[in-house]
Amino acid sequence: MNYDKCPNCGKSLNGFLSADLLLQSKVDFINKHLNENKEAYCTKCSSPLLSKIADTFRKQKSDIESRLQQIIHYIPVMTSPSPTKWDYEVIGMVTAQTTSGTGFATELSRSFNDFFGSGSNATNQKIARATNLCKADLRVQCIRQGGNAIISTDIDFNEIGAGSTNMLMVCMAGTAIRVTDMTNFSIKSRDTIIEIIELTEKLEAIAEIVK
16 A cells, blocks of 8 residues: 555655655564554654564563573474475575684594594584584574575584694575465474564564664
């Protein structure tokens, strides 16, 4: 629908000092958290409304972040290019990298284990932590872009340097998608993914006001 003025505040949408209407997703966000039912908001009248919402969320910020850390793993990260019976829209590529030092103790442990033909727990733990960090990063990027799953994921492991300066690099890349029909997900997974999206929206609102 075309407007000459903002339906909420009456600000002109034409001319040099005019305002712009918000995207529908932002309109829905404001209506939801302020219990409103307005058709649209402009950049002028929405600013104090978003600030009000962000102030409420800011008090809950630590709880929001803690809850996200607990449930972010419910966002699927898989290597398959096209899951069976999934209807989805492709959003785009997401990538993540993490680098950490292996340290002298880890290198010494791995050297002994290599010699005796066993694995190095210290190295394996570092790889596992780095992999989990990359997965979490991919999931956050996916949600922020409007997705709810990641497919065609690839992971690479590399070492940089030598000896005590050795660094472990883990790189991951995948395709963020938005599954449009989530009936193939379990009820718990569907509900948790919706919660993740809502929590991320709250953090985004706080970040925008801080800017």
